[in-house]
Amino acid sequence: MMTVATVLSCLLPLASTLALAFSGERLGPRASTLIGVGSVGLAALATAWALLAYSGASQSVTLWTWVSVGDFQPTIGLTVDRLSLVMMGIITGVGFLIHLFAAWYMAGEAGITRFYAWMNLFVFSMLILVLADNLLLLFLGWEGVGLCSYGLIGYYYQDEANNWAAFKAFIVTRIGDVFLALGMFLIFVEIGSLDIGQVLDQAPRVWAEGSATANIAALLILGGALGKSAQVPLHTWLPDAMAGPTPVSALIHAATMVTAGVYLIARLNGLFLLAPDVLLLVGVIGAVSLLLAGFAALAQTDIKRVLAYSTMSQIGYMFVALGVGAFDAAIFHLTTHAFFKALLFLSAGSVIISCHHEQEMGKLGGLWRQLPVAYAGFLVGGAALVALPLVSAGFFSKDEILWQTMAADRAGLLIAGLLGAVLTGLYTVRLILGIFHGEPGSHHARHPEPGKNLFTHHLPLIVLAVLSTFLGAWLYPGLGELFPAAPGEAADTGHTLLQVLATGAVIAGLALAGWLFLMRRQWLHSVVEKGAGARCWTLLNRAWGFDALFKWGLVRPWQWLVHGLRCDFINRGMNLLALIARVGNAGLVRTQNGRVRTYACVMVLGVTVILISLVLTRGGGT
Amino acid sequence: MNGVPMEHGLVLAATLFSLGLAGLMLRRSMLFVLMSLEIMLNAAGLAFIVGSTAWNQPDGQAMFLLVITLAAAEASVGLALMIQLYQRFHSIKLDNVSRMRG
Amino acid sequence: MILLWLILIPFFGGLLCWQAERWGQQAPRWIALGTMLLVLAASLVLWIGGDFSPPGVSESPWLLEWRVPWIPRFGIEIHLAMDGLSLILVALAGLLGALAVLCSWNEIVERVGFFHLNLLFIMSGVVGVFLALDLFLFFLFWEAMLVPMYFLIALWGHSGSPGQTRIRAATRFFIYTQASGLLMLVAILALVFVNYSNTGVMTFSYNALLNANVPDGLAFWLMLGFFIAFAVKLPVVPFHGWLPDAHAQAPTAGSVDLAGILLKTAAYGILRFAIPLFPEQSQAFAPVAMTLGLVGIFYGAILACGQQDIKRLIAYTSISHMGFVLIALYAGSELAMQGAIVIMVAHAFSSAGLFILSGQLYERIKTRDMRLMGGLWGRIPTLPGLTLFFVAASLGMPATANFIGEFMVLFGTFDNAPEVVIIASAGLVLAAIYSLLMMQRVHFGGEYSQGRLAGPDAREYAMMLLLIGLTLAVGLYPQPLLDTTASMVQPVVALFTDSAGLAAQAEEVE
Amino acid sequence: MLTLTDLVGLLPLVIVAATAILVMLGITWQRHHSGTAALTVGGLALALMSLPLAWAVSASPPLMMLDGIALMGTVLTLASALAIAAMSPHYLTGYTGPQEEFYLLLLCAVTGALGLVASNHMAMLFISLELLSMPLYGMVAYRFRTERSLEAGIKYLVLSAAATAFLLFGMALLYARTGQLEFGALSAALTPALTGGPDPWMLGGAVLIVVGLGFKLSIMPFHLWTPDVYQGGIAPATLVLATISKLAVFLVLLRLMMVVPAFESEWLRNLISLLAFISMVGGNLLALFQLNLKRLLGYSSIAHLGYLLIAVVVEGPLSVETSGVYLFTYVVATLGAFGVIMHVSSPHHGEDAADLHHYRGLFWRSPWLAAVMTLSLLSLAGIPLTAGFIGKFYIIALGVADSRWWLVGGVVAGSAVGLFYYLRVMVTLYLPEPGSQPRESIEGRHKRVGELTLMVIAVLILLLGIYPVPMIDWMAALARAA
């Protein structure tokens, strides 16, 4: 039963994708929307069915053997366990809400069919990613979501910048994917299987804990996770990816795809436990990312970019959790984050559409009256984001992370987490104030056209808002038994202290924000305007200049290389032979000057040379 | 040893041959070129005679006869061509016929 | 006998096409299409009916075999034989031949009969190459297929370019292959004579020469002779100069055949001849070959990024893809070698798709210069989406055949040569870069000019759907393909690895 | 002394010579073009038919050797002459001067060639060679009112005479050294100290003979006359030059290398290897950008003779077989190529149609002519399924069997370069746009005979490429008889 439901929930989006893709443009926008949203809705229902049918044990279904050559026998097979069910729930559930919202958001856009085709293909790929029972199939989903992300970021293809953003997203994540692929090669060669269950089974037998190979394998897989999950240093694509339609940002670049890295590491936890150093590195990278993105979010003016950096930052928290071995906590935060970040993005989308595609904070403002639903969404989502104690979903998950960090004795990570909480408060408040309070910055902001459709506009926001409160946290089933014991599972000392600390950090952040953005607004402006402050602002706005680093370190050299080689110098080298022939021809043709005397001379010359060489070599006699 | 060493005869022939060759290469008048060819053929004939007399054998002299035959034939054809050359260009310079090249 | 007919059908079909021009423009097209489909059908029937399980000790490794003496003076025979690999490639030739006919349906309007004569003669030659087991016969077909290809490029090359260029491209193609082919002939002859002096039997038979006992020093040179001939056709980087020109100037059908089948003859040659005839030398040569493969992957990719002409871009990507094939062939593992076969098939589909699409694009906007494109997504229905599919295939998106091929190669090679795989994997990123660059330049961005263009008609759409279907089918379930070729690949790998073992033993003894 | 048996053995030669006399008498009696041509063809055919008879008696006339090589040369010569004689009438129809002399000269040249291939004595060699060359002066300069024809005639005469002088001097040196003129006796038998091969003196003589013959074969560096004479001479004369003259001289060189002790020296072989190498590379290089088809074929003949010299360099029966096969294929291809040139040029009174642009789009005007030309060019280029490939195969096989890697490399490089111009010509035939105005053609029997001959040649090229066994077997048998 459950497997049927699972397969069904995979096939529904795929079928709709195929239907949409091959319909050409015969389907009108209405039919496309219906198919696109409906199929994901049905998939969500199927997922629900699967959840209901779930018996507690993981189940596998092997559709067919993909390739079978010697030991190499990856299958097309799905495995359903609690983790994949949680992920499926997020993908189809949140996905459906976002699809629904998109029906409002995208109304009137050209190429709706294409939009839903991509979106549903994405849902399908993401489902495959979380359900795959072997790494190769996982890789299929992994690459598939990347491609869909590419297609959707570049959805507004007329604008060159969007295309380049999509391009960048694809290439940067592809770099990560190569590491993942190499990791797969290594695992296959060492363990002899790609089946995730077998790999986790065999790995401790093949590798000693902390052995070099295990470290390398974990490191390579981490590389893949970094790319997809936009962690330092492969994070630069995410802010640019906001070029896509907002539902895309909500679904792909906030709720699901970017958390695939977290899922991957959680899924392969056994492997990472064999490589403690790498696991620590995961945490460190998470901490660095969360701080770096937190700071960067402070200095963004585009609301979607703020949210993008906040996503990076939140995923940083998840990585920190992974890094201390608290896989459950990471997935918990992944879940709640999916809810509240989707809510935030959708609310932002509501604002953006209402204000005629205006997404510059400076040009918005004072909208809280006109856009109450969006405002509410932002408030609830923001609360969850800053982890407002007790009422928000974010509080529970983030608290879990910080607690595990503390329990694992990673003081550095803990401090980073707390500092991050302060930063979160800061930029969240700045965001909400910037959009909904103060003076409207433009004509569009003064006369918004708020979304009124109850079903497609309000409903998703409301549902997500509900899920972003503590209710959402309750919904999380807990995956503790699936993972090795987290460090904080047994002990409980200091948890309360930590909660106080965390709450303090949140409140400090909010207070600081209130003080800064409400009281000292003018001062802030003047600081940022010029001098060191301006430079700081620029640095943060450009997210610490990673883009420039990539540009001068990789892109430009590549372009020089391409430009330098454009003439195909090796081919030119081979053309040298042709040149020699040409020269030879020219030289020889010159002797062919039509004069009898010359001909005679050449002939005699030939004879003479031959005879003289005869005299010289044979001594003219014996 | 009495008599002329064979080498001397051959050297004489070679000298005449080279002179003919030099004429062939130097001169641009067809008449002179034809005469140079006669000299060369004659030199070859001389060499045959030298060989023939040295070995005391008639074959070389018979060869000489053939050479003379050829020389006559060649001279007649060559001169005929030269006449055509003259009729066309009113000159017997061989450089006239160097249109084909390359 | 059916093997002979596989060669003769396109041959006579070609002659018929030539004469059929009198009956109208359409007649040669239908005849050519029918002929190709006949070849395809015949090979499919053989495939379905064939037994591809590994043969027993005493059984013949061939599915079908046909031999008659030809030139007894040198022990030359007309010896045709088919095993799984040849079957696959013959079927591929039939398929792409049919596609080539279809894709030039509207493109070629002048001298239709003669065009199809050449097209079918190419097929005849290619099928001959895949079936010939006598080395002389193999060489004969190897060279014979050049002439019609030459005409195809030189006479129906793109009229957009000045006449001289396409002739130069065709000539260059011909000279490269012919010169290298002669090296192969020299190597073949040397092999035959060595065998003759050892056994006193003059023969060009593949089976006999497999056991020729060639002195080591000489064997290396002979192996090189074979390798260079195949390297030129594959193409391997220093010898690739003919490919971009030939592709860029050829008519669509020519490009399809060139990329789809002609390049495969080289890989086939390495697999069938170069490695089995000289396993030890090939083993010794493997690092060099792999390095060349790596160079090809990167060089092709880098140059592909620098092209303005869409067909040149695709041509350079072929170089890059064939780099993987080369690595795989010398990796010495069954997985990699099977992967190479899958890449060959996959590349046939994807590059054929891209070439056909760029041909269709050319029919619509009359240019192949990507600077004059841009924003076509909005101007042509469906076509860009199809392009995107093939672009995805070309960059090795999972679920496409290309992915399976490349990853099998990488998986298979990693054990023996991890460093090669690590470097080659970077090629995956480069593949993404050049593939998407093409997409960006052609279909995305601002519209270069205005006006809506016609979408694909039923014929074009059907071709694309067929290719997409095949790419996905092989990508998702390549097993039938792999099972067919397994019995051919395994002995080759065994030879290759055995010789490695022998060499290692010899070193130990020393 | 000549016996009756000897005369039977020499029947082909006798018949051809007799035909020549008949033709001469015919001319003095009454000029009649078609009649003369028919007589010539008939005589040549008769000579060809008399071959089995001649071969059967196993005669050995003095100064001659009727062995496999001679038979090979006789057949090839007569067959080429037959083809030329069959194709010439159509060409000569357009000539305004006396036409009949051409046949007379042709027959004389054939007589010379027949003598040459059978010669076993320096006197025979010399006189036959001159008998072959002398009519050629006249044939090349046949249309002497055309500047180029005259120029070609003069150049050929002057340079050929110089080469003859070299040849003679070489013979004289050998004669002076040994006192013999018979091939087999040309050794330093009288001086036992010199048993280790020929001494420099003899080598010098041998070199001069090779030079004299090399000139006729247009081996580099004695090749310079070739393109000019090929271009200027009337097409049938060029054809004689390219086929009969080349093959007869080559075969005699082959015999010299095989049977004359004075030539048995590694030094000489190395020298010829070197000449072969520079010929095959240089000839092809020279032809690279040539736009005149006859010149181009002239250059290409330099290269082909370079290839062929490998057969001279290598010893053994395979080399004779190779020579036979290669000569056969080369001659057939050359006949085809020049045949088309003759056919296209035929009704014209001035220059031959040799510029490449004359042939532009030939395929779309007269597909069969273009097909013959294509086949001939492919054959010359040595592409499989044509006769030329079999020849090239043999040459490479020979080089490989003897481990002459440098020469094999030269063949490969030369072929690669050669392709460039063959292909260029070939594709020109198919280009759509017509070049210069197509020439009007004179209909008639002559034309049909010419076309028929061309068809036979084309079929032969293909047939020999696809099923060369009869030719190979025959040549192998001849090689055993050599």
Place this chain on the structure above:
Amino acid sequence: MELAFYLSGLVAVLATVGVITGTSPVHSVVYLIVSLIAVALVFFALGAPFAGVLEIIIYAGAIMVLFVFVVMMLNLRADAERTPPLWRQPIYWLGPSLLALALLAALVALITAGDIEMAIDGELITARAIGLTLFGPWLMVVELSAILLLAALVTASHVGRRSDPGHSSTPRNAPNRGDTP
């Protein structure tokens, strides 16, 4: 004997030098005749009188008369050949001369280095012996040389034609470049 040989040889060489350096055709022809006669004397000295006689009759006589005849017929001037500027520049004659010298040197080196010690004692070879050779085993050669002469005759008569018999010399449709106007 020897003296005659060397003397006449010297004369022959000098006369030949005269031929190739002469400027007047007639003078050169005469020089050539002198040279040929000197060679004939050499023949006599070597003991080949038959050859010597033939040399004088056929070579110096018949062939050279032909030359003289043509020279006269064409009325070739002495200055026709003279092109003083060229003669003064050594590059025009130095190369060929050196080449000829080098060839001579090579030939001489080959000939003199031979260890064959043969002298010509001047014993007569009779015309009879030669005739026996020619009409014995060499019969075929003689026949062929007859045909050779025939070919030469036909060639010369064809090429030596002065005007076109009967036909117009320039066909209408031919490009004029190649033909006699």
